[in-house]
Amino acid sequence: MAPREAAPATPTTSTALHPIEARISGGMLALNRFLMTLQNKRMPVARFTVGRDGGALRATILLDCPPDQARRYAALLSGLEDLEGLEEAGETMEVALLKTSGDGWRESATGSGVAVHEEGGTVVASGEPEAMDAWLALVGDYVQDVVRLGPVARPGNGGG
Amino acid sequence: MENTALNAEYRPRTGSEAMCEALLDEGVEYLFGYPGGAIMPFYDALPDYPLKHVLVRHEQAAAHAADGYARATGRVGVCVATSGPGATNLVTGLATAQMDSVPIVAITGQVGRPALGKDSFQETNVMGMTLPFTKHSFLVEDPEDLYPTMRRAFEIARSGRPGPVLVDVPKDVQFAACEHNGYRRLREVPQSVASPALEAAAALLRKARRPIILAGHGVTLSGAEMELRLLAERTGTPVVTTLLGISAFPEDHPLYIGWPGMHGAASVNRAIDKSDLLFAVGMRFDDRITGAAHKFAPNAKIVHIDVDPSELGKVVRPTVGIAADAKRALRGVLAHFEDAEDREDTRAPWRAEIEKSQAPEKERVEGARDDYGPIRILNAIKSVAGPEARVVTDVGQHQMWAAKFFGFTKKNSHITSGGLGTMGFALPAAMGVALAYPDEPVWVVAGDGGFQMNLQELATIRDLGLNIKVAVLNNGYLGMVRQWQQFFHNRRYSETPITGPDYERFAAAYGLGGRTVREGDDVEEAVKWAQETPGCTILDFHIDPEANVYPMIPSGMSVHEMIEEDGA
DSSP: OOOOOOOOOOOGGGGGEEEEEEEEOSHHHHHHHHHHHHHHTTOOEEEEEEEEETTEEEEEEEEESOHHHHHHHHHHHHTOTTEEEEEEOSOEEEEEEEEEOSSHHHHHHTTTTEEEEEETTEEEEEEOHHHHHHHHHHTGGGEEEEEEEEEEEOOOOTTO | OOOHHHHSOOOOEEHHHHHHHHHHHTTOOEEEEOOOGGGHHHHHHGGGSSOEEEEOSSHHHHHHHHHHHHHHHSSOEEEEEOSTHHHHTTHHHHHHHHHTTOOEEEEEEEOOGGGTTTTOTTOOOHHHHHGGGOSEEEEOOSGGGHHHHHHHHHHHHHSSSOOEEEEEEEHHHHHSEEOOOOOOOOOOOOOOOOHHHHHHHHHHHHHOSSEEEEEOHHHHHHTOHHHHHHHHHHHTOOEEEOTTTTTSSOTTSTTEEEOOSTTSOHHHHHHHHHOSEEEEESOOOOHHHHSSGGGSSTTOEEEEEESOGGGTTTSSOOSEEEESOHHHHHHHHHGGGTTGGGSOOTTHHHHHHHHHHHHHHHHHHHHTTTSSSHHHHHHHHHHHHOTTOEEEEOSSHHHHHHHHHSOOOSTTOEEOOOSSOOTTOHHHHHHHHHHHOTTSOEEEEEEHHHHTTSGGGHHHHHHHTOOEEEEEEEOSBOHHHHHHHHHHSTTOOTTOBOOOOOHHHHHHHTTOEEEEEOTTSOHHHHHHHHHHSSSOEEEEEEOOTTOOOSOBOOTTOOGGGOBOOTTO
């Protein structure tokens, strides 16, 4: 089977994505309020994930805007009573799931800034978006299929 | 001998009693409300407590009255409503308070906990629907949480940037037994203001040749009027205020030059356009002030002081941004100007330039002083009511005229709905003001459109014997909308002509005094009659239907597209 073409590069706007992590206490009502604030103030949310973190919820958002705006939005969110903590997370990352042919991809992973491991026949790669772009371009000949997830914020403490 | 104390049957407090106690412990004097099924247990407990309840005639009025009380006193206003339509009727009032950063606590009854989420009778998701309009909200599902939640609601409402907080209490929680929980008030640690920022702000102000201080509602909320005045005087800097900042600086002070924006004085807009520094405190660069933000104050550096850090950089990018309470920040900046009296007054030429540019406007106003119209009416009210008067305006042309021509000199004497621009605000809000200051003159200035929105509250005013005087500037139109239709829609007055009652007879129907005033009548005598007649009186001033507010900067435009009066 002919290898697929390298996956398209991450859009350059990914460098403008600013991750913010928040720990929210108060259950669904508090999450509702958090979401309403994002919508009400028209925050440019590129990605949003939420999950349980002990007894609280942890929400991670990626804001697609210049840094000073992101700081302003962070200041606004940090004023919410339900927030136990908020931090501007440092990095974003991508996860890619690859179906590969051959072993040629293994060597190039070392030193590329991309962490890879195999899981049930699928190669799972993670790293910063730019590093991911570069590595995927390098291993394009060995990639049959790829699904890219993200970018997402690298998990932090949610300001807690 | 029988010890009756030991034999007394112990009865734990109910949730409603805990609510009442929390209100008392917060120093609440007045509640504005309207009972109903889901809030009935609370109302049953209420008479046993020294809390004064004002029965309004519509829940919206309860929220506005609480708002007016809060604006006038700086304390947290309280309103109460039942579930369902009672709660939905509060929404406009909550949004009004939210937009102007006014601290109120709204208490709503809710259906019992087992009935929640089942589309029960008079059930609404009041928490959900008020999320955008409240600083915070609580649904109290555990009776033990009621007392501390109520106390916490007050803290949130008044702290930082004030705002409305809603407490939704299911009916069965109001009935339920609960122990009296103590509440430990969180000690609010005052934020320190970073010295470098204060120094930078002071340096910019010292260096500027054409500075303007732009003061907003935050000065009043913070009680920073004295600091503002001192700073202006020590630096010789002209002062402008936003609509909600009016009365934060006395208008008869030589450094006061007016208020800017969509309907602000043309000379003030031009001064801002020429300024090299805007020292903005407690204001948020609302679009009514800036017009096209990218064209606003093109030559000026900006110092922006606001208690809400998220306001810094929202509309304009400040050269120095200081997230702090206005009073603290102004004191910090003042510390850098102790010796200002020894310095040469380098702003004198700038002030002279502004004064010269304002001369034609002042002449025009002076010339209209005796003509029948808003200027003469407002001057009469000021003259008769005196410097202690507090004026509550509704929303529309009359609001702009009052802001422009009344001449507010008393601190916190101008009360109006700025951010939301809520028609129907004035009459109920005036109830709150009058209850807060029963010995001071309180005047409502309203248009015939807005006045009709909440005039059911005349019954409340009559029942309480409130000495509120009402001036209706009656032009038979929704005047501000008509003005826009005149300028931008080729005079197509679509749905703006509006009728109303004969207010003189309407007042009589409520047992109140009223008079109609037309051109040719003695305005001053009518105002004097209204002021001296005990109780609420209504003056129905029939004015020019097509009188306009000038100048006007169309929405989204700049000072360069300002529409001025002919001959200006």
